[in-house]
Each structure stands twice: as structure tokens, then as C-alpha cells.
Amino acid sequence: MSLRFTGTLVLSFMCLAAPEVASAQVQTFTATHTYILGDHDSKDDARQRCLLETKRKILEQAGVYIESASEVKDLQLTKDKITSFAAAVMQVKDTKEEVSFQQGHMTMTLALKADVDLAEVRKQLAARQLDAGMRDDVAAQQERLKRLEVQLDAMQQQMHQAPGYVPASPSSDMSAADLQMLRTQAAEGNAMAQGELGYRYDAGIGVLKDYVLAREWYEKAAAQGHATAQFNLGGLYYYGYGAPLDNGKARQWWERAAAQDHVNAQIKLGWLYFLGVGAHQDYAIARQWWERAAAQGDPEAQSILGSLYSLGQGVPQNYAKSRQWYEKAANQGDRSAQVMLGWLYYNGRGVQQDYAIARQWYGKAAAQGDDSAQNRLGVMYDNGEGVPQDYTKARQWYEQAAAQGLAEAQYNLGVLYDFGRGVKEDHAKARIWYEKAAAQGHTHAMFFLGSIYKQGRYGVPQDYTKAREWFEKGAAYGDPWAQIELGALYFNGEGVPKDDTIGRQWYEKAAAQGSQEAQGRLGWLYYKGWGVPKDYVRASMWFSVEAANPKGDLQKLAVMNRDMSDSYMTPAQIAESRRLAQECQARQFKGC
Structure with missing residues (x-):
């Protein structure tokens, strides 16, 4: 979709005045910006730069923040966008300019006062598109997280479903005579009868549920080599039902069943070795058990293997092999495999990118009620990917997934209400959906709610305490x-309480994740000496790191800020800052 993650772009940290209320839809804002002129800068250059930055700051106060899509995309307003946006929504009322000298350099400080039409702001926001470069970065994060979610979902489904098996013809209304005959056969040593009787006590079918009796009958059948009884007995030990919880014994019984090609036992064993539960962690052994189950045509094992190759977990990452395994499972109706096969075609991993095929596989999974597939179809209609853009259809798919509790769909639905796409604009409903998503740990929704309370928007009073609580989460x-x-x-x-040290530490955490915004802010801290000793070498280092990520005007600004820092340094200091920047990048921004 077009807008899904919000954030503000700040290149300097001047205090912003509180808005003056002019009318319900038009408010007056003020902002200031100070620019240090370089050797080749004219006053007019500085004036234009200050004017641009003060307009951007006023837009920020008016709610022009950065937003991203499915799963995290950040927008950086370019110079042209700032200018065009301001022209559409802003009327300048007054400017004040002051020129001074600091440390031998001319500085210009410009204060701007302007009226902003907030109704027009909302319309303009809805019409803007995301910056493609930043979208790709966050999309990659979402892709990795989504694949991990699928893997974890599979773990939960496999490791926490109720034990037991379904007999070929289970009878919940077995007559007293038939039940007595089953008991007689079991008492006479019939392994099939013992296994079924154990299952009936396990599941409470035709008898009162009794895990102790279930275990006793499973043990008798398992001792005779009954594979399903061995599998179910392992389940009782794994969950501690009718027996002490013992993962080691669970593994032993599952190994006996798996050796007889019991598919579910092979899958369970794979998870034990994969997770290191009741056995030493060994991805190779886990894969071997899953391969044995997959060789028997089990779609779940095939889907798991597809995930292993997609993630490169225990095997070299190989999207082609991942696709092959997903296809085997998807063709048997495994909806998780259908979703992931759709993901491969959507992103062009191991196959040529093809939105039409991706939509087909998402559609198959969605028809089975898969909330992730429903959400992804919503995203495709939201963005017009492989289909005509249709916010109404996007909303319908989001609603189906949101009704099942999928946080991402709840967030996306909130965005539609926020900007009136496919629905009447309704900020109250948008906030409700954001809150639902945030309650489930959706970080973008948390950030957005924090922004709402920080700015006092959407019918809520400005509340820095609540903003802090959401930002902290x-x-x-x-x-x-x-x-x-x-x-x-x-x-x-x-x-x-004002605390520059804690503030810097949070910037460092964000910078360590590759955030250009945070890296640029750290550069300014060292350049200005805000909360840290003034250090042009480290300032230049952070601006160099920021500039290494090519993102249009943001990169240009980083280069300009780096050059400005360099103007205060010796050639040796400049070389040191570049060395530190290279080391920082080599460490993937950790410990810079």
C-alpha cells in the first residue's frame, strides 16, 4: 500500500514554537533554522537553505511525517517535495533573518511564521507516493520477518497441538457391547485394540478422558511396536499428560515410531533436533527427518523444507530448492506453502517476479482462510500490484484478516481509515485499529500512536507521557x-526529565540498525556538541556513514554536512574520520 509507516525527518534540533490556533482548519506555526555558511556559500544560498528547512519543520508540526507498507518503509521528503507541499498547504506570514559570526564562520538564523491548511495537508498526504529506495530497505526487513513468522507459526502448530491420532473409523457413539469387546481384545494383547483404547482415553471418545489410562494402554501397544501408539505415548511425555514431563522420553518414543516411517513422529523429531529440545540441537538431523517425511509426500514436511532453504537455516540459502518444496506442498493444498510460494513470486526469489502468479497462490491460501494471504492480497490491491488499484477490495481483504486478529492487517486497515481510502475518512476508527495492532506488538502502530499523542492529533489532547509510553514500547x-x-x-x-545521554543512546540504537535519520542526528550531536563533547571527526564519520546509503536528497545533505565538518579538520583528521566510517560500515553499524 502507499502509506504504512510514519516517521519525522529532522536534520537539526532547533526548538519549535507551539502552534497558534487560527481556525479549525488553519493553524499558525513558527520554526527557526540556523545554517553555517561554507567558503563558497552566498547569503542567498544560506537564506534559501534556511527557508527550505523552516518550511520542512513547519510541515512536520502540521503532521507531515514519514510513513511505510506490510510489513516497514520510510519516506524522506526531497527538496522538490518540500517546496511543492509547502506551496499547496502553507501561506508565509513573516520571516526574520539574523546573520552573525561563530568561530570565524558566518551563520544565518531564519525564523519563519506561516499559516497551514490542515485539511489540505491531509489531502496532499493521501496523494503522495513513498520514496522507492527507502521502501526497498524496509520491505526487505519485512520479508525476513515474515519468513521467520511463518517458521515460528509452524513450530507452534507442530509442537503445541494436542497429542493423539485419528483412527481410520473412530466411533464417538460406540455401543457398550462394542466398547467391552475392544477392552477384551486389548486385554488379550491385541496391539491395535490397545492403541485405539489408549486413544479413546486420551481424547475422551466414548469414555471419560483419562491420561493415566491412556498412557497405560499406549505403553502396552507401543511395547509391541505399534507405531501410532509410540507416537502418542511420546506426546504424553512431551506435554506431561498422565506422565511426568520428559522431553528425552518423548524423543525416544518418537524415534521408535519415526523408524517405522510414522510421518508425524518424523516431523516432531525434526522440531526437537531443530530447537534442541530433548536432544542436542542439530539442523542436519532435523532436516534428515523432515526429508524422510517429505519423501512420503507429507505436505507439512515439504513446506518446512521450503522454509529451511528460503531462510538458509541449516542449509545454504537456495530459493530454487525452496520453490520446489513449496510447490510440492502447495499443490496438495498446504496453505502455508501457498503463501510462501506467493511470496517467492511476489519478490522474484528463485523465480521471475510475477504478481499474477503471486496473486493466484495468495488467493488459494486466502480461500482457505489464511489471514496472512488475505492481508497480502489487500496489499496488492492497495498498491495496484498486478491488479488495478482498488482501495475497496484492499479494505475487504484487510477486514477479513483483521477480523482474525492479524496485527498487520489491523494496521493497514487503520491507514485506510486514516486517509479515507475505500472508506470515509475516520480518524477515530483509524486510531482504534492502530491500537488493536499495537496491542499485539505491531511496532509501526506503536510508533504511530506515539506520534498522535506527541502532536495531539486525531481528537486526542497532546500528551507527552502517553507518547513516551508508546515510543518506549x-x-x-x-x-x-x-x-x-x-x-x-x-x-x-x-x-x-531532559537527559542528553539517554537521548543519544536511543539514537545510537536506531543508527546501529542502519537508520540514516539516526546516523545523521548523531552527526549533528557531535558537530554541535549537544550532550557530547564537540568532535568534528566523529561528526564527519557519522555523516559519511549516512551518505554511504544513496537516498536522493538525503544523501546530498549528508555529503554537505560531512564537507562542512571537514572544513574544521586537518587532512589527517579527515582521513581518520573516513577510516572510522569504513570500520563502522564493516561492522554493520554496531559499536561505532
Whole structure:
């Protein structure tokens, strides 16, 4: 979809004045910006730069924040976008300019006062498109997280479903005579009868549920080599039903059943070795058990193998092999495999990118009620990917997934209500959906709610304490924008005691995840000496790191800021800053 993750772009940290209320739809805002002129800058250059930055800051106060799609995409407004956006929504009322000299350099400070039409802001936001480069970065994160979610879902389904098996012809209304005959056969040593009687006590079919009796009858049948009884007995030990919880004994019984090609036992064993539960962790052995189950045509094992090759977990990452295994499972109706096969075609992994085929596989899974597939179809209609853009259809798919409790769909549905896409614009409903998603740990929803309370939008009063609470939740989950905004609260003393050290630490956490915004902010901290000793070498280092990620005007600004820092340094210091930047990138921004 077009808008899914919000964040604000701030290149310097001047205090912003509170807005003056002009009318219900038009408000007056003020902002200031200070620019240090370089050797080749004219006053007019500085004036234009200050004017651009003050307009951007006023837009920020008016709610022009950055938003992303499914799963996290960040928008950086370019110079042209800022100019065109301001022209559409802003009327300048007054400017004040002051020129001074600091440390031998001319500086210009410009204060801007302007009226902003908030209704027009909302319309303009709805019409804007996301920056493609940033979209790709966050989309890659979402893709990795989604694949991990699928893997974890499979783990939960396999490791936490109730034990037991379904006999070929189970009878819940077995007559007393038939039940007595079953008991007689079991007492005479018939392994099939013992296994079925154990299952009936296990599941409470025709008899009162009794795990102890179930275990006793399973043990008799298992001792005679009855594979299903061995599997079910392992389940009782694994869950501690009618027996002490013992993962080691569970593994032993499942191994006996698996040796007889009991598919479910092979799958369970694979998970034990994969997770290191009741056995030493060994991806190779796990894969071998899953391969044996897959060789028998089991779609679940085939889907698991597809995930292994997609993730490169215990095997070299190989999307082609992943696709082959997913196809085997998907053709048998395994909806998880259908979703992941759709994902491969959607992203062009191991196959040529093909939205039409992706939609077909998502559609098959969605028809089986898969909430992830329903959400992904919503995203395709939202973005017009392989289909004509249709917000109404997007909403319908989001609603189906959201009704099943999928946080991503709840968030996406909130965005539609937020911007009036396929529905009447309704900020109250948007906030409700954001809250539902945030309650399930959706970090972008947490960040967005924090922004709402920070700015006092959508019918809620400005509340820095609540903003901090939401930013803290998002930051704890590792959301870089929440970390940045939390850091800003500490720098400004909003909702928390002012603490530059804590603020810097949150910026560093976001920067360590590759956030250009945080890296640029750290550069400014060292350049200005805000909360840290002034250090042009480290300032230049952070600006160099920021500039290494090519993102249009943001990269240009980073280069300009780096060059500005360099102007205060010796050639040796410049070389040192470049060395530190290279080391930082080599460490993937950790410990810089």
C-alpha cells in the first residue's frame, strides 16, 4: 500500500514554537533554522537553505511525517517535495533573518511564521507516493520477518497441538457391547485394540478422558511396536499428560515410531533436533527427518523444507530448492506453502517476479482462510500490484484478516481509515485499529500512536507521557523510528526529565540498525556538541556513514554536512574520520 509507516525527518534540533490556533482548519506555526555558511556559500544560498528547512519543520508540526507498507518503509521528503507541499498547504506570514559570526564562520538564523491548511495537508498526504529506495530497505526487513513468522507459526502448530491420532473409523457413539469387546481384545494383547483404547482415553471418545489410562494402554501397544501408539505415548511425555514431563522420553518414543516411517513422529523429531529440545540441537538431523517425511509426500514436511532453504537455516540459502518444496506442498493444498510460494513470486526469489502468479497462490491460501494471504492480497490491491488499484477490495481483504486478529492487517486497515481510502475518512476508527495492532506488538502502530499523542492529533489532547509510553514500547521491540522519537523526547525533556545521554543512546540504537535519520542526528550531536563533547571527526564519520546509503536528497545533505565538518579538520583528521566510517560500515553499524 502507499502509506504504512510514519516517521519525522529532522536534520537539526532547533526548538519549535507551539502552534497558534487560527481556525479549525488553519493553524499558525513558527520554526527557526540556523545554517553555517561554507567558503563558497552566498547569503542567498544560506537564506534559501534556511527557508527550505523552516518550511520542512513547519510541515512536520502540521503532521507531515514519514510513513511505510506490510510489513516497514520510510519516506524522506526531497527538496522538490518540500517546496511543492509547502506551496499547496502553507501561506508565509513573516520571516526574520539574523546573520552573525561563530568561530570565524558566518551563520544565518531564519525564523519563519506561516499559516497551514490542515485539511489540505491531509489531502496532499493521501496523494503522495513513498520514496522507492527507502521502501526497498524496509520491505526487505519485512520479508525476513515474515519468513521467520511463518517458521515460528509452524513450530507452534507442530509442537503445541494436542497429542493423539485419528483412527481410520473412530466411533464417538460406540455401543457398550462394542466398547467391552475392544477392552477384551486389548486385554488379550491385541496391539491395535490397545492403541485405539489408549486413544479413546486420551481424547475422551466414548469414555471419560483419562491420561493415566491412556498412557497405560499406549505403553502396552507401543511395547509391541505399534507405531501410532509410540507416537502418542511420546506426546504424553512431551506435554506431561498422565506422565511426568520428559522431553528425552518423548524423543525416544518418537524415534521408535519415526523408524517405522510414522510421518508425524518424523516431523516432531525434526522440531526437537531443530530447537534442541530433548536432544542436542542439530539442523542436519532435523532436516534428515523432515526429508524422510517429505519423501512420503507429507505436505507439512515439504513446506518446512521450503522454509529451511528460503531462510538458509541449516542449509545454504537456495530459493530454487525452496520453490520446489513449496510447490510440492502447495499443490496438495498446504496453505502455508501457498503463501510462501506467493511470496517467492511476489519478490522474484528463485523465480521471475510475477504478481499474477503471486496473486493466484495468495488467493488459494486466502480461500482457505489464511489471514496472512488475505492481508497480502489487500496489499496488492492497495498498491495496484498486478491488479488495478482498488482501495475497496484492499479494505475487504484487510477486514477479513483483521477480523482474525492479524496485527498487520489491523494496521493497514487503520491507514485506510486514516486517509479515507475505500472508506470515509475516520480518524477515530483509524486510531482504534492502530491500537488493536499495537496491542499485539505491531511496532509501526506503536510508533504511530506515539506520534498522535506527541502532536495531539486525531481528537486526542497532546500528551507527552502517553507518547513516551508508546515510543518506549516500539523502541523495546527494536523499531528504529520509535527509538529516534524516544531519543528526541529525552533531548527536549518532553514527558521525561531532559537527559542528553539517554537521548543519544536511543539514537545510537536506531543508527546501529542502519537508520540514516539516526546516523545523521548523531552527526549533528557531535558537530554541535549537544550532550557530547564537540568532535568534528566523529561528526564527519557519522555523516559519511549516512551518505554511504544513496537516498536522493538525503544523501546530498549528508555529503554537505560531512564537507562542512571537514572544513574544521586537518587532512589527517579527515582521513581518520573516513577510516572510522569504513570500520563502522564493516561492522554493520554496531559499536561505532
